[in-house]
Every structure is written in C-alpha cells, then in structure tokens.
Amino acid sequence: xxxxxxxxxxxxxxxxxxxxxxxxxxxxxxxxxxxxxxxxxxxxxxxxxxxxxxxxxxxxxxxxxxxxxxxxxxxxxxxxxxxxxxxxxxxxxxxxxxxxxxxxxxxxxxxxxxxxxxxxxxxxxxxxxxxxxxxxxxxxxxxxxxxxxxxxxxxxxxxxxxxxxxxxxxxxxxxxxxxxxxxxxxxxxxxxxxxxxxxxxxxxxxxxxxxxxxxxxxxxxxxxxxxxxxxxxxxxxxxxxxxxxxxxxxxxxxxxxxxxxxxxxxxxxxxxxxxxxxxxxxxxxxxxxxxxxxxxxxxxxxxxxxxxxxxxxxxxxxxxxxxxxxxxxxxxxxxxxxxxxxxxxxxxxxxxxxxxxxxxxxxxxxxxxxxxxxxxxxxxxxxxxxxxxxxxxxxxxxxxxxxxxxxxxxxxxxxxxxxxxxxxxxxxxxxxxxxxxxxxxxxxxxxxxxxxxxxxxxxxxxxxxxxxxxxxxxxxxxxxxxxxxxxxxxxxxxxxxxxxxxxxxxxxxxxxxxxxxxxxxxxxxxxxxxxxxxxxxxxxxxxxxxxxxxxxxxxxxxxxxxxxxxxxxxxxxxxxxxxxxxxxxxxxxxxxxxxxxxxxxxxxxxxxxxxxxxxxxxxxxxxxxxxxxxxxxxxxxxxxxxxxxxxxxxxxxxxxxxxxxxxxxxxxxxxxxxxxxxxxxxxxxxxxxxxxxxxxxxxxxxxxxxxxxxxxxxxxxxxxxxxxxxxxxxxxxxxxxxxxxxxxxxxxxxxxxxxxxxxxxxxxxxxxxxxxxxxxxxxxxxxxxxxxxxxxxxxxxxxxxxxxxxxxxxxxxxxxxxxxxxxxxxxxxxxxxxxxxxxxxxxxxxxxxxxxxxxxxxxxxxxxxxxxxxxxxxxxxxxxxxxxxxxxxxxxxxxx
Numbered sequence: 001x002x003x004x005x006x007x008x009x010x011x012x013x014x015x016x017x018x019x020x021x022x023x024x025x026x027x028x029x030x031x032x033x034x035x036x037x038x039x040x041x042x043x044x045x046x047x048x049x050x051x052x053x054x055x056x057x058x059x060x061x062x063x064x065x066x067x068x069x070x071x072x073x074x075x076x077x078x079x080x081x082x083x084x085x086x087x088x089x090x091x092x093x094x095x096x097x098x099x100x101x102x103x104x105x106x107x108x109x110x111x112x113x114x115x116x117x118x119x120x121x122x123x124x125x126x127x128x129x130x131x132x133x134x135x136x137x138x139x140x141x142x143x144x145x146x147x148x149x150x151x152x153x154x155x156x157x158x159x160x161x162x163x164x165x166x167x168x169x170x171x172x173x174x175x176x177x178x179x180x181x182x183x184x185x186x187x188x189x190x191x192x193x194x195x196x197x198x199x200x201x202x203x204x205x206x207x208x209x210x211x212x213x214x215x216x217x218x219x220x221x222x223x224x225x226x227x228x229x230x231x232x233x234x235x236x237x238x239x240x241x242x243x244x245x246x247x248x249x250x251x252x253x254x255x256x257x258x259x260x261x262x263x264x265x266x267x268x269x270x271x272x273x274x275x276x277x278x279x280x281x282x283x284x285x286x287x288x289x290x291x292x293x294x295x296x297x298x299x300x301x302x303x304x305x306x307x308x309x310x311x312x313x314x315x316x317x318x319x320x321x322x323x324x325x326x327x328x329x330x331x332x333x334x335x336x337x338x339x340x341x342x343x344x345x346x347x348x349x350x351x352x353x354x355x356x357x358x359x360x361x362x363x364x365x366x367x368x369x370x371x372x373x374x375x376x377x378x379x380x381x382x383x384x385x386x387x388x389x390x391x392x393x394x395x396x397x398x399x400x401x402x403x404x405x406x407x408x409x410x411x412x413x414x415x416x417x418x419x420x421x422x423x424x425x426x427x428x429x430x431x432x433x434x435x436x437x438x439x440x441x442x443x444x445x446x447x448x449x450x451x452x453x454x455x456x457x458x459x460x461x462x463x464x465x466x467x468x469x470x471x472x473x474x475x476x477x478x479x480x481x482x483x484x485x486x487x488x489x490x491x492x493x494x495x496x497x498x499x500x501x502x503x504x505x506x507x508x509x510x511x512x513x514x515x516x517x518x519x520x521x522x523x524x525x526x527x528x529x530x531x532x533x534x535x536x537x538x539x540x541x542x543x544x545x546x547x548x549x550x551x552x553x554x555x556x557x558x559x560x561x562x563x564x565x566x567x568x569x570x571x572x573x574x575x576x577x578x579x580x581x582x583x584x585x586x587x588x589x590x591x592x593x594x595x596x597x598x599x600x601x602x603x604x605x606x607x608x609x610x611x612x613x614x615x616x617x618x619x620x621x622x623x624x625x626x627x628x629x630x631x632x633x634x635x636x637x638x639x640x641x642x643x644x645x646x647x648x649x650x651x652x653x654x655x656x657x658x659x660x661x662x663x664x665x666x667x668x669x670x671x672x673x674x675x676x677x678x679x680x681x682x683x684x685x686x687x688x689x690x691x692x693x694x695x696x697x698x699x700x701x702x703x704x705x706x707x708x709x710x711x712x713x714x715x716x717x718x719x720x721x722x723x724x725x726x727x728x729x730x731x732x733x734x735x736x737x738x739x740x741x742x743x744x745x746x747x748x749x750x751x752x753x754x755x756x757x758x759x760x761x762x763x764x765x766x767x768x769x770x771x772x773x774x775x776x777x778x779x780x781x782x783x784x785x786x787x788x789x790x791x792x793x794x795x796x797x798x799x800x801x802x803x804x805x806x807x808x809x810x811x812x813x814x815x816x817x818x819x820x821x822x823x824x825x826x827x828x829x830x831x832x833x834x835x836x837x838x839x840x841x842x843x844x845x846x847x848x849x850x851x852x853x854x855x856x857x858x859x860x861x862x863x864x865x866x867x868x869x870x871x872x873x874x875x876x877x878x879x880x881x882x883x884x885x886x887x888x889x890x891x892x893x894x895x896x
Contacts, residue, residue, distance in 0.1 A: 060288040076375035088429035093154035113398035115151030132465030143231035146197035200240025206231035210258035212587035236268030251291030265397035275325030300365030335362035368395030474592035492706030504670030525603035543569030589626035607632030611655035625690035635696030636811030637835035638847035648839025671707035718767035725759030736808040747855035775823035805829035805865030856884035
C-alpha cells in the first residue's frame, strides 16, 4: 500500500522519505493491531492538528473501490448453481410478463431494466437474509424498488404463490386477479407491504419506520430487537428531496435496524444520473457526512486480481477519474471498446490486460451482479451496530438484455422486445424453451419436485415463510371507550365560557391517553406546534420519545408543563418537518399490519402545511390502508388571523375529498368532534376498517351548545339540523355551514329574523364531502339500476320537506360546498359562499368581510335567493346591502 501511494505522489512530495516512514508505521499498525486502532490514531492526529490551528480539509469520500476488502468478504453459503438458475428463470418470466402484456395492449407499459440490474440483490436477500413474521420474529420490512415489481412477481410465481393467469394479467386489474404495476397494498392487500412509488417516498418512510420499531421496543409494546428495515431505491431516485431529507435523523437516532440499498446502475429514464460525475462518490459523501455506515460494492470478482496487480495505483486512479457517462458507454459496447477506451488510458493498464481476450474483459462484472460481493455487503449491513447502513451497489441497467437495452438510455422504458431479442435472452440464460414456442414467449416453471424449486422453498422455510407478504388485520383486540367517556366535551360550555375546537380536541386526546385499553396505543405526532395547539401539557404527562432520554435539565423545569424527553416517551416530536411527521404517522397507522400491534396515531399540524405539502405521502398512506387521525389545526382561510397568505388554508378539504378512504370532517363544536373521533376509533380499532380521518380544528374561542339526543347519526353522515328557525315567519331559508363559519350562519339567522322577518333553519355540516359521496353513490346506483326503486341521497332526504332557498357557507373554496349541488332538491335555489383567493393578515372579522362569508353576506345571499324566486322584492336586497355597509363596487376577492 505504502509503495503504490509513494509512487503516485512522488512528483509532488517534498519529503518522500518522511512520507514513507509515516506510511510504513501506519501499515504496521494495520497489520498488527487492525483497522480500528489505525482509525483511532488517525483521528487523534487530525484532532491534534486542528486544535493547533491547522486547516485540515474534510473529505467523506474513500477510493472508488469496494469497501469490504477481499480478505474480509464472507462468501455466500447457498447453492449458487441453483440460485443462478432460479434468477435466470425469474429474469425470463419477468420479461415474458411485461412483453406479453404489451403485445396484448401496447399502452400498458412496464419495466424490465430495473429488476434486470437488481436481480442478484433481491435473490441474495430473499434466500439468505429477510425473515418473515413468525412466532419468534416480527419479520423484516421490505421497501422494494417500485420498478422492479415484475421480478418479485416472477419469484412468487416460481414459489407457487402467484398463478400463470395472474402473470398474464400484469397491469390488468379492473376485472380482478391482476397484478399491480408497482407495489400497491391497496390493490394487493395480502402481498405488498409498502408502496414505494412515487419515488423518494420509500427511503423517507423506511427511515421513520425503523425509528418506529425502536419506539415500540422502548415502550415495551413489541420486541423489535432483531428486526430490520430494508429499503431499495435507484440512484436516480436519490435526486428526490425526500430520499435524502431525513438521513441526518437516521444517524442521530442510531437506527442500526435500517439498511438502504441504492441500486447504482448510473441511469435514470432520460439518460445518465451523473454523466459528468460519479453518483456513488456523491452519495457516499452525503451519507458518510451524515453519520451513516457506508458500504460500496463497485467491482465484481474479476477485478480483484487486477487490483492486486495495481502496485502503482494507476488502475485505482483511472477508476476514480472515469466519469459515469463513460462507465455507461463501456457496458453499452463490447470488450474491445473497453480495452481501448478504459484500459487504454494508460500504457501500463494495457499491459495489465494484455493476456486477456476481449471476451475476458467484457466478463469483468460490476459488484452488484456477483452473489459473493452482495452477500458480504448484506452480512455487514445486518451485523453493523450503532449506525444505519447504506449499500451503494454498482450495477448495469438492463443487465442481460444485450444490445436491445443493456446500459442504453432507452433501457428504462424498454417493454417491447423483438423475436430476435427474446431468442438472445433465451440463449443467454439457457431457458429450456424450443424455437417453435418462442413466438408465444411462454412462462417457464419446472416441476414442483425439481431440486431448484425445492431449494427455493427450503430457503424461505428457513427464514420463516414467504415475502413479500402483508398482514391485513391485527390479532389483538382493543376496546374503545364509549361516547359517554367524553362527557366533558359533549356537554354545553358553562355560561360565559368560550373554548376552541382545538381545546376540545386536547381534552378528548387526554381522555384517550388515560384509558387503560387504548391509552398506551395512542401516538401523538407533533411537528413543533404543540404550544400553538395548547398541547404542551402532554410533554410532562406522557413525555417525548428519545432513545437517549434527557441528557440536560430543561430550561423550564420549574414549570408544570416543562419539556420532558424520555426513553419511553409517548410523543413523537419531529421538529419543523411535516414530511417526517407524516412518515411517523404512517408507521404508526400501519402498525396493525407491520407489527401485529394496533396503534392509534394523532398527527396534529397547521392544516395549511398538511395536505398540500405532503399530499403524495397522504396517497401513500391511503395505498397502505393506514388507520389513524390527521388533525388539521388552525384550519380555514379566515380563522388564523394575522399569519398571512401562506398560512391560511381554504383548500385542504378539497385535497382530502380526493382520497377515497379518507374520512374528512370540518366540525364546529366539541360534541361533534367527540362523536367523530369515538366512532372513528370504533371503526379503525374495533372493526379494523381500512380508513383514516382528516379532521380540521380551529383556535377560535366561542360557546359550545352541547349534544342533543339523536344528533350522532347526522354528525357522522355529515349534516344535521342544528337550530330550527321561527315557525311563525312567512318566508323561510335554509342555512348550511361548517367549521367556524357555521357560527356566522347562526348570526345570520338572527339578522334575517330580526331585520327582515325571515326564518332560517341552520344546518351543521361536519362533512360536506361525505354528504357528497353519499349522493354520488346513490346517483351511480340509480344510473345502472334504472328500473329498480331509485335511491334518494341523504341530503335530499334532509331538505325535501324544508322551505326556501339554501345558502351554504364555509371557510373553504366554493368548490367544497359545490360538491352537493347535484343532490339539492331541483326546485330549490342553492347558493354557495366560500373563501376563494389568496389569504392575508387581518382580524377574523375583516377577513370574513373581505372573503364575503360573514353574517352580513350570508344574510344578503339569502335575501337575493328569495328575490330570485320571486318571494320578496329585489329592493329589499338593495336595502340590506346598504344597511350592512356592503360595497357594491368591491373587487372580487379572487382577483385580489
């Protein structure tokens, strides 16, 4: 080692003899005391130099060679002949699945090249590392690279877990029995554990999943000691901000139960990931700098002999200087090209390979295609303690596809192969299919008693069962407290007392935390807004989870609600990090499946920074059949006064409405909130339904009327009569509202009666979205059952016997209340007021005036509707506009 470094630096070293002495000393320490001692001494030397004022540059990079030296590699103990055959059959069946699908319908799509580059890694993992849930082990958790799904299906086919008919229905799911394009638990609920597309979400969710396993163990809810989270992703995928966004947290939390494997095939869809650079070196710097254990698997075994000959370090230097665009080109050409353009960079390299044929050079593989190199890296990752591990594994995109896709820019999108390409792949992998059958591209599966198939089953039996596999229901049963347990919220507030719906929520949460059955399973997830929502009392009550406990005395220790961190704390405090908070919530919300432990997460955040900011994660949660509560605090466009444009939410309920298994509610009063949360707990915990809740809460204080008998059903369905208007009035209107704006409708009820002699019935609509879904369901049923008794939507039933026009007002865009227009009785005027436009800072009263959703605009809207129906004179509306000082020339708030 010292000799080669001495040679490389001879021209720039001012004292080569001194350098040699230092290097010889280091070599002696390495030989006699090992790398740990050498590392310690080097760190001491660097530390001394820095303390003396020297500027010692930091580099998180190592040489562009395998991290694990040949002498320390642990060889794969499996039957490599059988495993190679199995991989070949899987490659063939994965190809057949995609190509057959696209010959049937050329628009179905599919991907061949990702699994082609990943096959060795998945094979080693499934055969030797990844444990299934069993009596003694909770099972490892796998985030499979999304585009490699055909290869996972091909393996399950050989295992007998999937049928040929299912493979024939790849990406054809509408009629049932098909296979989803990517890992989708929603569509394949007993197979896939996690969705990993959209890209970037897999590594992010895996990090928080690993931390949640530590959380469960620390709180003695489940023994997760030997469980690992493995996440596979592509090198191009690492450009997604989510991919690297939480790696610092993983190192800080010492998540040694986490392994991220980056498949570095150097290509993304359009071309090279880093054509002018080296993605492996870049990622090494990112991860090592963040505190991860980094293992690089770059070169296959054929390179070991060449590197051993590299006494002068020339080969290592060329390896480092060659950019990824060149490496891609080498594997898209042939051995002669590699000889000329890679080894030809230095005469001594050409001399080194002079006795090798072009075919020999071509067979110099990358590390990701060698089972021994992969096994050794996986073993290190499995056994490493104190840090998360990232494996940077160099592969070839489209490995095995030859000139039709291997290492080419088109590889990612290749889904159609010619008969010639199919034949070449058949020959390369020795698939026993005769020429006269090749046109049909038949799947290949040996008999069940074939030694390779028996070996396949034996390996999975030794690891506890088959993967991927997903548990759909938890075995344990928890009892949810009855509605009466929340009596302090169900009752009306005392005279003169005003509270916010957020305060009511905190009371509900406190009651749940004290419950003997579900209390320990409540997971409060917060993102540095606890004090905003009045939740700081939970700090001392249940503590903030921290694996180290609290190594300092908090500055507010003398306060009742001081900041308390605890090894067994119940709160997950993610800091200013909505994506992290959502990922923690997902880990808890799917714990019934991943851990056989029912957990009930409540993630509380500014509503503006929820659905629109982490919407992709919300869809991932829906795909994963998550169960829990998302609590959108300070919700509504006019409720959070003073904060300004980007803090005021008038659209989160439109995002929530788009997610089919999300139950969105915008309650006004504490009794509504209690009914919704208690029933949600019943559905998700006791009934184990695959739904989750989005509930908006507000920080505006006002009196709460308390629950009246019989209101529960209407609250849950989304709408009920809150206050009936004066029965003696000649004219009547119907006012619908939700959230804090419902109170403006109540005030409008008074104005209409006192100023104009018109009665108004006030309807609370805790969920206009659920009301709309009910109507859409009835409408659809009626469409396809025209001769059957026609169903009547719930809202139509509520309003059919009422009188007068209907005005719906919310603190959200008009589109929110427009959802139910189709189900309003046809002979009735339906007018919607909402908060379309940009938010801004001011008092609540001024904001509601600006957005035209206050009591005066509601009153005028009701009068205008009556005038349009010919029930009052239009001059009355004009009088009301003047009486309430509404500016007829005021610009539309949407344009402001």
